[in-house]
Amino acid sequence: MFRLDKDNPTLRLIVRYMVLTLIALIFVTPILFMMMSSLKPDQQLLADTSSIRAFLPIGDISFDNYKAAFERAPIGMFMLNSLLVTGVTVVLGLLVCSMAGFSFVFLNWRGKSIAFSIILATLIVPFETIAIPMLLMVSKLPWLGLDGFSWGWLNSYRVQIIPFIADGLTIFLFAQYFKDLPKELIEASRIEGCSWWQVYWRVVMPLSGPIIATAAILKFLAMYNQYLWPIMVTQQEQYRPVLVGLQYFFQLNTAWGEVMAYLTIITVPVLAFYLALQRAFIASIASTGVKG
Amino acid sequence: MKKNSILTRHNTTGWLFASPGFGLMLLFIVIPFILAIAFSLTNQRLMSPNAAEFVGLENYTNMLDVGILVVDPEIDASGNILVDKNGDNKYPRLRKFTRNNPDYPNVQGMKEWFSFSWGVQKIAIMASDLVFMKALVNTLTFVAFVAPIQGALALILALLINQPLRGIQIFRSIYFMPVVVSIVVVSLLWRFIYDGQNGLLNSVLNTLTFGHFKAVDWLGNQDTALGSIMAMSIWQAVGFHMIIWLSGLQTISPTLYEAAKIEGASPWQTFRYVTWPGLRNTAVLVVIVITMQAFSLFAQIDVMTSGGPLDSTQTIVYQAVERGYGKQDISGGSAMSVVLFLLVLSISLLQRYLTREKN
Numbered sequence: 001m002f003r004l005d006k007d008n009p010t011l012r013l014i015v016r017y018m019v020l021t022l023i024a025l026i027f028v029t030p031i032l033f034m035m036m037s038s039l040k041p042d043q044q045l046l047a048d049t050s051s052i053r054a055f056l057p058i059g060d061i062s063f064d065n066y067k068a069a070f071e072r073a074p075i076g077m078f079m080l081n082s083l084l085v086t087g088v089t090v091v092l093g094l095l096v097c098s099m100a101g102f103s104f105v106f107l108n109w110r111g112k113s114i115a116f117s118i119i120l121a122t123l124i125v126p127f128e129t130i131a132i133p134m135l136l137m138v139s140k141l142p143w144l145g146l147d148g149f150s151w152g153w154l155n156s157y158r159v160q161i162i163p164f165i166a167d168g169l170t171i172f173l174f175a176q177y178f179k180d181l182p183k184e185l186i187e188a189s190r191i192e193g194c195s196w197w198q199v200y201w202r203v204v205m206p207l208s209g210p211i212i213a214t215a216a217i218l219k220f221l222a223m224y225n226q227y228l229w230p231i232m233v234t235q236q237e238q239y240r241p242v243l244v245g246l247q248y249f250f251q252l253n254t255a256w257g258e259v260m261a262y263l264t265i266i267t268v269p270v271l272a273f274y275l276a277l278q279r280a281f282i283a284s285i286a287s288t289g290v291k292g
Numbered sequence: 293m294k295k296n297s298i299l300t301r302h303n304t305t306g307w308l309f310a311s312p313g314f315g316l317m318l319l320f321i322v323i324p325f326i327l328a329i330a331f332s333l334t335n336q337r338l339m340s341p342n343a344a345e346f347v348g349l350e351n352y353t354n355m356l357d358v359g360i361l362v363v364d365p366e367i368d369a370s371g372n373i374l375v376d377k378n379g380d381n382k383y384p385r386l387r388k389f390t391r392n393n394p395d396y397p398n399v400q401g402m403k404e405w406f407s408f409s410w411g412v413q414k415i416a417i418m419a420s421d422l423v424f425m426k427a428l429v430n431t432l433t434f435v436a437f438v439a440p441i442q443g444a445l446a447l448i449l450a451l452l453i454n455q456p457l458r459g460i461q462i463f464r465s466i467y468f469m470p471v472v473v474s475i476v477v478v479s480l481l482w483r484f485i486y487d488g489q490n491g492l493l494n495s496v497l498n499t500l501t502f503g504h505f506k507a508v509d510w511l512g513n514q515d516t517a518l519g520s521i522m523a524m525s526i527w528q529a530v531g532f533h534m535i536i537w538l539s540g541l542q543t544i545s546p547t548l549y550e551a552a553k554i555e556g557a558s559p560w561q562t563f564r565y566v567t568w569p570g571l572r573n574t575a576v577l578v579v580i581v582i583t584m585q586a587f588s589l590f591a592q593i594d595v596m597t598s599g600g601p602l603d604s605t606q607t608i609v610y611q612a613v614e615r616g617y618g619k620q621d622i623s624g625g626s627a628m629s630v631v632l633f634l635l636v637l638s639i640s641l642l643q644r645y646l647t648r649e650k651n
Contacts, residue, residue, distance in 0.1 A: 013457075020452060024466045027531070031469065033492060034481050049495040100313030109306025115314055122321045124580075124640055128588040128609045129633040132616035132625035133327035134320065136338055166316035196305045225474040227591045228609075232617045243476045250595070256484055263477045274472040278465050281472070285532055286539035 029055060034267070038065050038260035045257055065261035069249075072258065075265060077238065078245035085160045085241060086223040092165045093219050094212060100166070101174030102200050106186055116175075122168040128228065134163065135232050155236040164223060170215045173287060177211035178204065214284035217277070224270060242266050325633075332627035338620035351627035357420040359399040361389055365412050373412060383414050390418065424628065427599075427606035430518060431632075434607070435586040435639070442526045442533060443578050449530065450537035451567075464538075468531035475528055479595035482524045486510035486596075511597055514604035521592050521605060529585065533578050540574030541567065576647045580640050587636050608632045 032055050037045045039061045048054045069075060103109070104116055138153040153159040181204065189203050205212075227243050234240045243266065249259045274281050332351050336344040365381040366374045374382040386404050389396045402418035405425055409415075419425040453464045470478065485492040488509025497505040510520040544567060552562045590609040593599060599606040599614075608628055616625020 016455070016457065020457075020460075020463045023449070023452070024463055026527070027467055027470055030478075030481060030485060030492075030527075031473065033485075046490045049490060049492045050499055054492060054495075096313040096316065099309045103306050103309035107302045107306035107309060109301065109303045109310070112306065112310075115310065118322065119314070119317060122317060124584070124637065125321060125325055125633065126584055126588045126636060128590060128612070129629040129636070130321060130324035130328055132612055132622060132629050133331050134324040135617060136331070136336065136622045137324055137327060139338065162316070163320035166313040166320075168317065168321075171313055171317075196302070196309070200309070221472065225476070227474075227476050227594075228613065231594075232613070243474055246476060246480060246595075249480070256490075259480060259484070263481055266477050267473050270472050270474075271469070274469070275465075278461075282464065282468060282535055285468075285471075285535040288536065 031267070031271075034260050035264050037257060038264045039063070040065075040257060042255060042257045045260075065257040066265070068255075069258045069261045069265070073245055073248040073262070074237070075242070075245065075262065078240055078242045079265070081157075081239060082224060082241040082243075085157060085226075086220060088157075089161050089164050089223050090216055090219045092161070093167065093170060094215055096166050097170035097215065098174045098205065098208070098212070099200065100171045101178055102204060104171070104175050105178040106199070106204075107196070119168045119171055123172070131228060131232070138163070138233065154233050155239055157239060159233045160226070160230055160239070160241070163229075164226075167219075167222075169288065170219060173215055173218075174208075174211060177208060181207060210283070211287075213277075213280045214287050217281055217284040218288070220273075221270075328626045328629050328633075331623050332630050334623050336623040336626075338616075338622050344623070347623075351623050352631075353420070355421045355424050355624070355627055355631070357402070358405070358425070359402055359418040359420075361386065361396070361399050361416040361418055362410075363389075363414045363416060365414070381409075381412060381414070386416060386418075423599075423603055423606055424608075424611055426603045427608050427611045428631075430604070430606055431587060431589060431608045432635075434518065434522060434589055435583055438522055438525060438586045439579060439582045441522075442530055442582050443575075445526065446530050446533035446578065447537050447571075449534040450541055451563075453534070454538060454541050467534060470528045471531045473528070475525075475591045476595055478524065478528045479592045482520075483511065483596050486520050486524075488512055512601055514601045517597055517601060517605045521589075521596060525586075525589070525592060529582075533582060536578055536581075537571070537574060540571045544570035572647065576644060579643050579647075583639055583643070584636055587632060587639075608635075 036055055036057050037048075039057055040048065041060055041062075041064070044059050048059070053059065100119075104112060138159050140151065141153050143150050143153060143156075143158065153162075185203060186199055189199050194202065225243065226241065230241050230244045231247075234244060246262065246266075249255075249262055331344075333346060333348060334344040335347050335350075363383050363386070365383055368374055376382050390399050390402050393400075399418045402420045403422045405417045405419040405422055407414055407416035449467055453460055453467065484490075488494070488507060488511075491507075491510070493510065494505070494507040498507070508516060510516050548566045548570070549562065552566050557565070588609055589607045590613065593605055593607055593610045594613075597605045599610055609632065612625045612628035612632070615621045615628060
């Protein structure tokens, strides 16, 4: 076999593609199964698992499961909550983290190196190790809102947003990128009389498209997929994100079609986003590897 | 200190730019981290009318204490060892030793973790928090399997898609796809795949073996539950590390490969002497990242098994949440979090040491 392999380039190519395709099937079939099952009534869904039909949209196909899922849980509200929390965190996070990165690279100030070491050190603290004390902390934090002063952040959007705006990895990625920008450009703009804010906003940020895309994608994925924190801080349904809304479907071992429909609803936006921006997604993951 | 001369210093501007990000990180990472250590030394609860008190290391000893109990078999009046109907030696109930027995203060309140025979005696290892001990062992087992297997599979995939083939990007995109699907979604999907009665996996195995495969309740069986969760976790995350390996592979100069080819190196020699040395830094990063993720195992457990069956899938984070949030015992949950952090830290340091640059 191996000899044949070596001698016959066409056969060798075919074998290579076959291996690649078999592996691709392992990754794609569960997702395909989820989507196809969401279109089938439960009885057919279960019967189909024993044949290739499990992965094909054939038989009694309809969107009934979606209708039933929307009736069972306020999915639209959960989705809006997720998009709101994720969107606001990503936008504020990019602003705050790029400003910090800018300060670390272009400005000299007392305590800078200690501050940067602290930021690097946070990279090895898993969120799971600080979640429990933070739960107590946020339950006692003050807040001044439109409706006056209050204590405690539980059951709100802010408790899902504010703690996650700044993160070490994003600051680090911005700093890495800014380091490679030509210093002369910054000096020239300063000599021409730009304020530091103008240098940041008008000169540096417009040159930072690739890193903004990278950081946005990484932060989007992390935020949209948050689970541990929102289950602890959103007892009230009106603030829950989509993944916590899944709990409506946990015990539905009999209504798998509905479960699959809800899973598909959660997954399709991210998957579409990914397929449209594959290159940027993969580049953003690759850039986290540069720090080694 | 020319760099710090007054002309190039921008203390105010520097602070103004850095403080929103740095301040938030202090407030929401550094302070909770310090609080975790502080709370773990008290009896702090989530809601309590009483102020918390300092209790020293009590939370840690309650959690980690183990004791050894050597039990003599029961003997009858004439000194013969009593045996049960299976022919095994009969031993007194351990409860006798752990409940208010002044002769055995070291195992007071503990439960049997596991035991083995030593001659005629039975040696029982006792733990004061049996569930946490199981969680600790399960988490370490999960890390010990997932970190090397996922790292190696990711490298194999990276080598496969680093080939100059037409359409290779399509395969790269497909292998990466599960990474963008939430682990919570994946867990619920795989609960159906692993289902004992109608599950996809049993059906597929049954079809492939022409009906010879006996259906397994993958998540309901304590021998297969943790392994099933491992397999699924690797399936979901392997594409992420594949991309990191790939970016490492692409930093290796093509001239090195050409040189190896001219020297007539076999594929294995090329990998061993050209590829692998070039991946050292990537390897450290991949292993540390996978280890950190593996130690944080929570969502899969919460969605798929809730720690069961018979605590065979309990994990440290799941226990910490059950304590800190479920039972509102912030101090107990914090102590578990500190233990988790120390494990992550020591394993990261160990890996860094083992994979250090040798000159």
